Amino acid sequence: MDKITPKAASRKEDIISAAITVFADLGYYRATTAQVAAQANISQPYVYRFYNTKEALLLAALERSWDRILQAFSSVREKVKPEDMETAFTEAYKNVLRNFQSEILLQMQAQTIQDPEIRKAMQSGMKRIRDYVLSSFQQSGYPEPEERTTIFLAKGMLCNIALAIDMDELMPNHL
Amino acid sequence: MDKITPKAASRKEDIISAAITVFADLGYYRATTAQVAAQANISQPYVYRFYNTKEALLLAALERSWDRILQAFSSVREKVKPEDMETAFTEAYKNVLRNFQSEILLQMQAQTIQDPEIRKAMQSGMKRIRDYVLSSFQQSGYPEPEERTTIFLAKGMLCNIALAIDMDELMPNHL
DNA sequence: TTCATTATTGATTCATCAATCAGTAATTTT
DNA sequence: AAAATTACTGATTGATGAATCAATAATGAA
Numbered sequence: 001m002d003k004i005t006p007k008a009a010s011r012k013e014d015i016i017s018a019a020i021t022v023f024a025d026l027g028y029y030r031a032t033t034a035q036v037a038a039q040a041n042i043s044q045p046y047v048y049r050f051y052n053t054k055e056a057l058l059l060a061a062l063e064r065s066w067d068r069i070l071q072a073f074s075s076v077r078e079k080v081k082p083e084d085m086e087t088a089f090t091e092a093y094k095n096v097l098r099n100f101q102s103e104i105l106l107q108m109q110a111q112t113i114q115d116p117e118i119r120k121a122m123q124s125g126m127k128r129i130r131d132y133v134l135s136s137f138q139q140s141g142y143p144e145p146e147e148r149t150t151i152f153l154a155k156g157m158l159c160n161i162a163l164a165i166d167m168d169e170l171m172p173n174h175l
Numbered sequence: 176m177d178k179i180t181p182k183a184a185s186r187k188e189d190i191i192s193a194a195i196t197v198f199a200d201l202g203y204y205r206a207t208t209a210q211v212a213a214q215a216n217i218s219q220p221y222v223y224r225f226y227n228t229k230e231a232l233l234l235a236a237l238e239r240s241w242d243r244i245l246q247a248f249s250s251v252r253e254k255v256k257p258e259d260m261e262t263a264f265t266e267a268y269k270n271v272l273r274n275f276q277s278e279i280l281l282q283m284q285a286q287t288i289q290d291p292e293i294r295k296a297m298q299s300g301m302k303r304i305r306d307y308v309l310s311s312f313q314q315s316g317y318p319e320p321e322e323r324t325t326i327f328l329a330k331g332m333l334c335n336i337a338l339a340i341d342m343d344e345l346m347p348n349h350l
Numbered sequence: 351t352t353c354a355t356t357a358t359t360g361a362t363t364c365a366t367c368a369a370t371c372a373g374t375a376a377t378t379t380t
Numbered sequence: 381a382a383a384a385t386t387a388c389t390g391a392t393t394g395a396t397g398a399a400t401c402a403a404t405a406a407t408g409a410a
Contacts, residue, residue, distance in 0.1 A: 005357090008356085024287075025289065027203075027204055027288060027289075029203075029204035030204040032396080032398080033397075033398065034396095034397075042358075043358065043359045045359065045360085045400080045401090046357080046358055048398090048399065048400080049357085049358080054398065109287045111336055111339050111340055112199075112202065112280055112283045112339055113202060114202075119340055119341065126340065126342060130345065150330075150348070151326065151329070153345070154326070154330045154333035155325075155326075155329045157329065157333050157336055158325065161301075164286050165298055165301065166294065167298055167301060167302075169302075170305065170328070173322070180387090183387085207367060207368080208368065208369085209368095217388075217389090218388065218389045218390080219367095220369080220371090220390085221387080223368085223370080224388080227369095228368085228369085229369090
């Protein structure tokens with residue numbers, strides 16, 4: 001039956017946090033479940049009580065990282081005047097980069113993993129973000145919202161890279 | 176003394192090609208030197224006659240991938256009128272993506288590898304490209320060449336991602 | 351307190367892989 | 381054709397890691 005007790009639920013969260021840190025730092029394939037366990041202060045086998053495979057853990061970690069970005073944008077959309085939408089989104093993303101670097105690095109890792117399950121997760125995450133940004137730009141009455149969305153996303157991706165390889169010169173000016 | 180015979184030089188190239196394919200496909204850490212060797216039709220130990228470590232092989236592969244892009248741009252710059260520069264660069268990059276997908280995927284992999292040697296290689300590769308594009312845009316008399324270079328690179332990076340996760344909707348229109 | 355459920359781990363397994371070594375074939379030089 | 385150099389491989393090693401199992405501790409209910 002395996003009921004989900006509060007304690008177990010919080011363990012799951014701990015493990016995801018640990019996985020994000022370790023995977024981002026070492027790379028998914030090089031990182032070991034033992035390192036994730038250590039980071040979460042539990043034993044290696046116990047990880048498998050919550051995630052049946054290393055890949056399931058990666059998927060959970062990715063889900064959190066996509067939720068994070070969407071959450072950041074959606075908390076902005078309520079508060080801000082239409083004409084400030086893009087600037088506000090940019091600020092929101094800057095904060096995600098500052099406070100959740102590892103989640104972004106993890107996404108970058110996952111971009112190049114060819115496994116179908118991972119690929120699906122990345123596609124759907126990317127689509128959620130794009131759709132949200134596009135519809136926000138449309139609602140804000142921006143001209144050429146598609147092109148503007150593309151450029152917004154493109155700058156975001158360049159930003160990720162600048163962060164990952166530690167090259168400030170690469171950062172888009174205002175980001 | 177280990178003189179470099181023509182045969183050895185061509186073996187080195189074969190191994191790099193094989194490494195690019197295998198690393199891009201499986202990921203650097205998951206890929207094995209035996210798989211690289213198989214792809215190059217040689218035995219696994221023989222790889223080590225040319226590259227002393229797996230990482231040295233990755234560095235060589237990365238160098239080729241950066242050279243490829245610079246080569247593509249520089250062969251364009253000679254042939255094209257200043258006002259067509261950006262469009263021509265875009266076309267040139269499109270061709271690289273078409274014909275050397277694996278090299279791009281490999282670069283994406285390397286973006287998230289934290290090792291100092293790899294990081295240095297990525298920084299210097301990225302810098303070479305950016306400097307070349309920027310100076311080309313400047314020579315072409317484009318207004319705001321920095322901003323234009325940034326957007327050009329940003330769209331390129333988004334393009335890479337669209338390729339990697341197989342999402343055509345993400346592709347910048349004209350690319 | 352006893353029983354049941356939930357939380358957790360030590361020890362192990364089986365597989366895999368980077369790197370080395372010690373040697374054999376092929377080719378070139380003399 | 382012998383010697384020397386270059387090309388190449390089989391076998392091995394030592395380490396490591398995902399996943400499983402069998403068990404023990406802790407917690408809560410009856």
